[in-house]
Every structure is written in C-alpha cells, then in structure tokens.
Amino acid sequence: MIASDKPSSVPGTELRLAGIPASPGVVSGRLAIFSHEELRVRPTPIQESQIPDELRRLEAALLKTREQIQGIKDHLARSLGDGQTEIFEAHLLVAADSTIAAAVRRQLELRKVCVEHVYQHVIHAYAQSMKEMEDPYLRERAADIMDVGRRVVYNLLGRKLADLYSLDSPSIILAHDLTPSDTALLNRQLALGFATEVGSTTSHTAIMARSLNIPAVVGLHSVLSKCDLGAPVILDGYAGLLIVYPTEQTRYEYGQIEKRRLAVEQSLEVLRDTPATTKDGRRLVLSANVELPEDLPLIAESGAEGIGLYRTEFLFLNRVQFPSEEEQTNIYQQVVQASRPHLAIIRTLDLGGDKLPSHQGLDPEANPFLGWRAIRYCLEKPDLFKTQLRAICRSNPGGKVRVMFPMIATREELVAALALLGEAREELKAADIPAATEVEAGAMIEVPSAAMIVDRLAPLVQFFSIGTNDLTQYTLAADRTNERVASLYQPTHPAVLMFIQRVVQAAHKHGIWVGVCGEMAGDVLMTPVLLGLGVDEMSMGSVAVPRVKKAVQSLDYAECQAVAARLLEMDSGEESRKILVELAQRAYPELVS
Ligand code: PEP
Ligand code: MG
Numbered sequence: 001m002i003a004s005d006k007p008s009s010v011p012g013t014e015l016r017l018a019g020i021p022a023s024p025g026v027v028s029g030r031l032a033i034f035s036h037e038e039l040r041v042r043p044t045p046i047q048e049s050q051i052p053d054e055l056r057r058l059e060a061a062l063l064k065t066r067e068q069i070q071g072i073k074d075h076l077a078r079s080l081g082d083g084q085t086e087i088f089e090a091h092l093l094v095a096a097d098s099t100i101a102a103a104v105r106r107q108l109e110l111r112k113v114c115v116e117h118v119y120q121h122v123i124h125a126y127a128q129s130m131k132e133m134e135d136p137y138l139r140e141r142a143a144d145i146m147d148v149g150r151r152v153v154y155n156l157l158g159r160k161l162a163d164l165y166s167l168d169s170p171s172i173i174l175a176h177d178l179t180p181s182d183t184a185l186l187n188r189q190l191a192l193g194f195a196t197e198v199g200s201t202t203s204h205t206a207i208m209a210r211s212l213n214i215p216a217v218v219g220l221h222s223v224l225s226k227c228d229l230g231a232p233v234i235l236d237g238y239a240g241l242l243i244v245y246p247t248e249q250t251r252y253e254y255g256q257i258e259k260r261r262l263a264v265e266q267s268l269e270v271l272r273d274t275p276a277t278t279k280d281g282r283r284l285v286l287s288a289n290v291e292l293p294e295d296l297p298l299i300a301e302s303g304a305e306g307i308g309l310y311r312t313e314f315l316f317l318n319r320v321q322f323p324s325e326e327e328q329t330n331i332y333q334q335v336v337q338a339s340r341p342h343l344a345i346i347r348t349l350d351l352g353g354d355k356l357p358s359h360q361g362l363d364p365e366a367n368p369f370l371g372w373r374a375i376r377y378c379l380e381k382p383d384l385f386k387t388q389l390r391a392i393c394r395s396n397p398g399g400k401v402r403v404m405f406p407m408i409a410t411r412e413e414l415v416a417a418l419a420l421l422g423e424a425r426e427e428l429k430a431a432d433i434p435a436a437t438e439v440e441a442g443a444m445i446e447v448p449s450a451a452m453i454v455d456r457l458a459p460l461v462q463f464f465s466i467g468t469n470d471l472t473q474y475t476l477a478a479d480r481t482n483e484r485v486a487s488l489y490q491p492t493h494p495a496v497l498m499f500i501q502r503v504v505q506a507a508h509k510h511g512i513w514v515g516v517c518g519e520m521a522g523d524v525l526m527t528p529v530l531l532g533l534g535v536d537e538m539s540m541g542s543v544a545v546p547r548v549k550k551a552v553q554s555l556d557y558a559e560c561q562a563v564a565a566r567l568l569e570m571d572s573g574e575e576s577r578k579i580l581v582e583l584a585q586r587a588y589p590e591l592v593s
Pocket of ligand 2: 469470
C-alpha cells in the first residue's frame with residue numbers, strides 16, 4: 001500500500017555511522033524516527049460492500065488522532081503554558097471537520113479505493129484550495145490541514161508517528177532535520193539525544209541539544225534509510241557516531257566513557273560559587289544563554305552570573321497569534337527574576353534564518369540567512385517591535401533592564417531600533433505604566449559590516465555582544481546549518497579572530513564592555529583565545545558554565561594574550577585549532593580527553 005519501504009540495518013550486526021559531533025555525551029537507547037515526510041498511499045481497489053468498514057476505520061483513526069492531539073495540547077499547556085497550544089486547537093478542529101468527512105464518504109462511493117488514499121486525496125485538495133485564499137489567516141491554515149492529514153493517514157495504516165511531543169518512552173530521536181519549532185515542542189523528559197541527517201555545530205538543533213545537556217550528532221547523511229524505528233543504538237556525541245545494534249563489547253566501552261564524564265561533572269560542582277578568574281587575576285563574567293523559560297532554573301544551579309542572551313524568538317514559534325504585551329511582560333519578568341542578583345540581556349526577536357514561525361504565512365526565501373531576518377523584520381513591523389520593547393521595559397519596574405538588537409548590519413538600523421526603544425519608553429511613561437528606570441541597550445556584532453564600522457556603533461550603545469555563530473558564517477560565507485560546508489565553518493579562522501579583536505578594541509576604546517554569546521563561548525577549546533583577545537563576558541548554555549569556569553581558572557591571562565596574538569598570525573583556522581587543542585590538553589586535560 002505504501003509506495004516505498006526502506007531497507008534497514010541488520011539486527012545482530014553492529015553498524016557505525018559517522019556524522020558531526022554537535023553536543024557532547026554518550027547515550028544508549030531505542031530510536032524514535034521523527035519525520036515530516038508524508039507516506040504516499042496507493043489507491044488499492046475495494047468492493048462496494050467494504051465501504052462501511054472503511055468508514056469505520058476512518059472514524060477510529062480520527063478518534064485516535066483527536067486523542068493524540070489532545071494529549072500533546074495538555075502536555076504543552078502543562079510545560080509551556082496555554083499560549084503554545086493554539087495550533088493544536090486548530091488541529092483538533094480539522095480532525096473533527098464534518099465537511100472533510102463528508103467529502104471522503106462521497107469519494108469512497110465514487111472511486112471505490114482504500115480510505116487512506118481517498119482521505120489523503122481530499123486533504124491535499126482542501127489544503128490546496130486554502131493556499132489559494134485571499135485571507136492570509138485562511139492561507140496559513142493549509143499547514144494545519146496537512147499536519148492533521150498526515151497524522152490520520154499514519155493512524156489508518158497503523159504506523160507509529162514518532163512525534164517529539166508525544167513520545168511515550170525515553171528515546172534517541174533520529175530525523176532528517178529538526179527545526180527550532182520542532183525542538184521547542186519537545187517532550188524533554190523523554191528525549192535522550194538527537195541524530196540528524198543535516199545540520200552543523202551551530203544550527204539550532206545543536207544549540208538546543210547542548211542546552212538540554214543531551215548528546216547530539218548531526219550531518220549523518222542518508223541515515224534514515226539505514227535505521228529502523230525502535231532499533232537499539234548508542235549515540236556518541238564526542239566522536240559524532242551513531243552505532244546501531246551495538247555489541248556487548250561496545251556497550252561496555254561506552255559505559256566506561258560515560259562514568260568518566262559523570263565523575264568530571266561532579267568534580268566541577270564545587271566551583272559553582274567561585275569567580276571565573278584566571279591564575280594571574282583576570283576576572284571574566286560567565287553568563288547563560290536561554291531559549292525557553294524551562295531553562296531558567298538551570299541558571300542558578302550552573303553558577304552563571306545572570307543571562308547573557310535570552311533568545312525571545314522561541315516564544316514566537318509554533319503560534320497562531322504572536323504573544324501579547326502582557327504575556328511577554330510576564331515571561332520577561334520570570335527571566336529577570338531568574339537572573340537575580342545579576343541582570344538578564346533580553347535579545348529582541350531574531351526570527352528568520354533557520355528560526356521560522358511556521359504559522360505566520362511567511363513565504364520561503366531563497367537565502368533566509370541573508371534575507372528578512374531579525375532587526376530587518378522588526379523594523380518593518382514597528383507595532384510588533386514596540387510591543388516587545390514595552391514588555392522588556394516592563395520586566396523590571398523601577399529597576400534596570402538590558403536589551404540587545406540582533407543582526408545589526410548598518411548604523412541606520414541601530415539608530416532606528418534605539419528610536420523605537422525611546423518611543424516605547426515614552427509610551428509607557430505617558431500611560432503611567434510601571435517600567436524600568438534604566439535601560440541599557442546593546443548591539444549584537446555578528447555581521448561583518450557591523451564589525452568593520454564598530455567604532456561608529458560603539459558611541460550609541462552600552463555594550464556589544466559578539467554573535468560568533470553568525471559572524472563565522474557570514475565571514476566565511478559558510479551556511480551554519482549546512483553540513484556540506486561544515487569544514488569551512490571555522491570560528492578559529494584568522495579572519496574571524498581579527499573581527500573579534502577589532503570589536504573588543506573599539507568597545508574598550510569607547511569605554512563599553514563586550515561579550516561573546518555564540519557557541520564559541522561555551523567551547524573550552526576556545527576559552528584561551530577569547531580570553532586573550534580581551535572579551536569581558538562569555539555567555540553560553542548553562543551546562544557549559546562549570547566547564548568554562550574550570551578552564552578560565554586553569555589559565556594565565558598573559559599566556560592567553562600571547563596565544564591570541566600568535567593565532568592572529570596563522571594562515572588557517574586548522575593551525576589555530578591545533579594550537580588550542582595542545583593548550584587545552586596541557587591546561588585542563590580532564591575537560592578535553
Ligand atoms: C550568534 O549568532 O552567535 C548568536 C548568538 O545568535 P543566534 O545563534 O541565535 O543566531
Ligand atoms: Mg546570531
């Protein structure tokens with residue numbers, strides 16, 4: 001009935017598949033295969049007398065679908081709040097739609113082929129007519145119809161659809177790709193690790209895995225065709241391996257590795273309340289990157305000094321309506337609260353690139369990372385932007401807040417963003433709404449043009465934060481999510497290091513501080529060079545804080561400055577990396593072995 005079934009790995013024979021290590025750790029478990037792929041169902045002929053049975057099967061599948069959607073909705077309401085469940089309200093309506101059911105019945109009687117084919121056909125026709133509607137709201141509902149249709153067809157076929165949000169047992173998730181919208185809906189208790197066919201170390205799947213402290217391997221080409229749902233595997237996030245049907249010997253070896261990792265993690269717990277100061281007295285601020293409100297409790301546990309990057313766009317994904325000013329204020333207040341006694345840097349919306357709101361009807365772009373992203377999007381939607389800015393200002397009434405603008409490429413953008421921030425503050429004042437009395441504004445430096453004109457941006461802001469994830473991709477013209485160019489994507493490339501040096505020097509000349517909030521900041525191999533280049537703050541997933549603190553405490557600032565100067569003279573990122581590996585192996589071998 002299904003057009004193509006996939007060949008699988010052979011039980012009893014170990015198969016090692018190599019990808020790119022994206023989040024450290026080792027985990028063993030069973031595979032849950034997550035797919036947006038649609039099953040193509042052939043039109044198998046049926047007899048007239050079978051129609052009532054086919055309709056009963058459809059009724060049962062629709063019931064099951066509604067139960068599944070209700071389960072997801074309840075789970076999300078508990079974990080993320082009601083705001084995240086609107087899409088599933090819409091899905092429930094589609095699964096109960098009597099017009100679709102009537103159309104299926106008519107088609108069954110007319111064509112006399114199996115109900116899964118008929119249902120799929122009807123759903124496609126509906127989604128297509130929705131896509132052609134004038135009303136953007138109705139156009140956007142086409143995606144809901146397709147999602148529900150896919151779920152119903154899986155249920156009709158008795159196939160298990162591995163949903164990130166309706167996993168029923170702890171599993172290692174295997175997918176072609178996991179979008180930020182997918183991972184935001186994840187049932188975190190049950191996801192043991194991620195393995196994807198595409199992606200690289202700074203794609204958001206990898207960032208999310210690191211913040212969840214679960215292993216991830218990306219760039220595992222064609223792995224879906226080699227693995228079965230439910231197959232036992234070991235995922236090695238250090239070496240970037242997915243081992244299917246591992247032998248007893250392999251399991252034993254990996255058990256030993258995991259024991260060593262846990263021992264190192266435990267040994268770092270005592271550092272929590274100590275400052276991140278080098279052996280020769282250079283003090284650094286280590287703060288946390290946060291994607292979802294659920295991550296907030298981890299901050300205090302990790303010993304991070306506040307939040308250096310709160311990625312607000314995760315609040316805007318998977319929604320029919322964007323969050324209101326009240327809802328945002330409420331969440332930003334929680335963010336500010338979790339950072340106390342330190343401050344939180346709330347970054348304004350960075351939608352676009354690989355973080356696309358699935359339900360806002362944005363047309364796909366040919367080059368989303370070069371397109372309508374982040375500040376470009378916000379400046380064209382001043383109402384939406386000011387709603388967010390007002391909510392940020394309201395997050396700490398009578399106190400201080402920090403706000404940061406992503407993807408600044410020109411001085412005009414920064415000036416325009418600051419003007420809207422000023423307007424937002426004025427509006428709050430005029431309406432007598434309690435708000436922060438002091439607002440520090442910062443610019444992310446992650447586009448080469450901003451790094452070049454940084455001396456013209458510095459007088460406008462109170463701090464800079466270098467987004468090395470994007471700065472690396474834009475400097476080397478290497479898409480951060482594309483595993484095919486992953487070898488070109490080198491944060492240690494002299495061009496990237498020169499930009500960082502330039503930004504630090506300009507910031508200090510203008511008397512403002514500068515941090516790094518890209519993934520480089522959480523990588524202990526990079527600690528010496530960032531330290532040596534003179535950054536004041538590093539912000540990373542909470543899980544990395546104890547490790548980076550240990551690295552900082554094991555280093556000499558003077559030596560790091562010499563190393564940074566040497567790396568700036570290198571011909572390639574590869575040479576620099578080798579030097580950094582040697583240094584890490586000497587200064588803190590337990591963190592890199
Ligand atoms: C960066 O680009 O380094 C950054 C921190 O922002 P994001 O990863 O969200 O693009
Ligand atoms: Mg960025």
